[in-house]
Amino acid sequence: MSTSVDTGRARAWGWVAHLRAGGTTPWLAWTAADAPDLGRFLPGAQQLELLRRLNLAGRPGAALVDRVVNASAPGRGRPDLELVGVDEARRFGPPAVDPAALPDEELLRVATGLLAAGLVERRGSAVKPGDPQHVRDARRRPRRIRTRYQLAGDPWLSAAHTTALVADGRPPGGGGRSVHVLGAAVPTMLAHTWAVGAFGTGTPSWPDFLARVRARRRLPLRVDLPGVVERFRARPHTGRVGVVLDLDALPRLVGVRRLDAVPDVPAHATELARQVGLALGLYVLPAEQTDLLGSVLRPRLERVSGMLPEVPPEHRDWVEDAAFAMRQRLLRAGYPVVGDPDVILAGWAGPDAGAEPGSSPLDLAIELLLEEA
């Protein structure tokens, strides 16, 4: 005699088979109850709903389907959840759920774990121009005649421009080098600093990042432009140290004809990278985490459209004050500045107001998983 639990389980296994075959019917609309058990235990509601979303967005391959169904979400959060209606008599464990009602974050935990595992599998893939290995190769062949320079300031801009110059045979450094401290609007520099952490060894979420900067009552050291100038001036073997706020002038300062603009990664894509990084840190050491995020994930995410993270209204007062104070310190100290010092000031139209609003980190994660498959 079959019990209600047997019926519920048969219905659930039927839904699993439906999803494995590419189905998109939500759990609550699934009524067929004629499937045998396909495993020792039912996959979690998070995994099954992620598979349904993948099916809605494309055609995941069999390998990806297996990986999703057998995944465990990394990090702390809710455990693998049961489907509502399978075992009404169950008295212990977390409450069963309607998978369609799960918040995006629960599905994203599973998805970022899979993306991180995918990045690990792609270790050792071919070296492409711009890759760290390529850069290391290029570093071995510096040009004989080149301008001595070093870039500092905004970490996103300075690292990307330095990488490009190194790839062109122009490594930084040398006695008497000029130091160019790159700057932008303070909200943009904050977003860039956060992005460097997200594609590096980790950073808090954007709201937590801002809250921490505010609690410290000082801007991150790398974007405190007068502070950076002062530190470099105190170093031996350093030539002229100045702030560059007009990036069009940078090629001339470093002795090249042109430098490509550094692409930004929109807020939702950076948040995805941050969460993939959290999961990636469970598989590889920090240096390799930075390498994989920067050389494999970032080039893909640079093609995503959307806006940089915005400073929410509750933080705007102190960001405005910090920007104004920085501008005043630069002018008062009389440091050489290329460009208009007012560039530093915060404006709230959004750093990239013309761009389309982005999709969610989960939508983007699903897109990447389907591309991987």
Add this chain to the structure above:
Amino acid sequence: MSRKVLLHVGTPKTGTSYLQDVLFRNREVLAAAGIAYPASRHDSHFLAALDLMQLPWGGLQAEAIGAWDDLAGQVREAFAAGMTTAIISHEILATASRVQIGRALSSLGHGDGVEVHLVLSVRDLVRQIPAEWQENVKHRAQLGYGAFLDQITDPERGTRIGAWFWGVQEVPDILDRWGQDLPPDHIQVVTVPPPGGAPELLWKRFSQAFGLDGIDLDLEGERHNPSLGVPETTLLRRINRKTNAELPPADYRPLVRELLAHQTLSRRTASPRLALPPDLHPWVQELSASWIAEVEARGYDVIGDLGDLVGAPPVAEYADPDRPRERQVAAAAVDAITALLLDNARLRHDTERLHAELAEARGALERAHATPSYRVRRALVVRLEGGRAGRALLGLYRRARGRSSRSA
């Protein structure tokens, strides 16, 4: 020859630190008795658990990469070397998912000739609930006791704290997940005796569960997880609120958790103790009764008494950590400041000593550099580096000399 893995998966705050310390320090004695406790450091099984469960933990996860497979490999090696029993113990394993449990059992040889026996040590919720909040505070949590209780009493368990608490504390669910592929007689539930009992009673129960009776073990361990009182926990929570933005995990562990919490504040034993609020006792009693009935019905091997899970009655004078006596918190803060000052003084003395050693080394270096020939060479290099032709000449010299260093 039968091979057996005793897998102790929790729960937290049940004397696990002491047990693990005894097992670690007595590895060689155990090995002589045919029992392997494969660990190269105190926290080897903790790292393995982090790896198995893919949990980040304040930067420690980098040290945990591959740790579970290493541990499982050591268990297999121990069996190959003739041992008959291996013990693995860590309390956070309680919260593993079914997929992770499947991987763990399979890697230990379950279904391939190895008997896996599960051990779960349990303690009444009357003590576990305040202890878990305190443990959260010692891991940088900023939330008050009331907020913590709200989260764990929410039936949705939708928050991280609620999900974690029940993941490591809900005894029937833990046994359900971990015991899914194990026969009930391979599952042992060890109860922690009620407060006020003989201190060695818990060890006797562990000893019975792990088959350690008759082995001459050194039980004088120092590692334990001391508890804090109400004003001390409140102070720690306030410190977390002030310092979390600035103090990295690597500094928090030695300074706040070790120096302040474990070495200083836990010694203040006269302050009011944390307790379960009296109004939650009926709910806890009902829950505990359902757990006891469930464990009894499943037919597990119980070492101790399931009645231990009922817990003590409400305390006569409940001290609310969210409304502490400020004089008591201030007194705890003075002790904390004193400890920090003394530690700072010790570090200052260390710094002064190191400065003196550095000055002595510099002096020796300067004396070596003061020779006439060194001065001449140095002046020559400085002069050559000032011009392009000179630098080229220096480059030629260095290549000929066969050194890549730029120094003279």
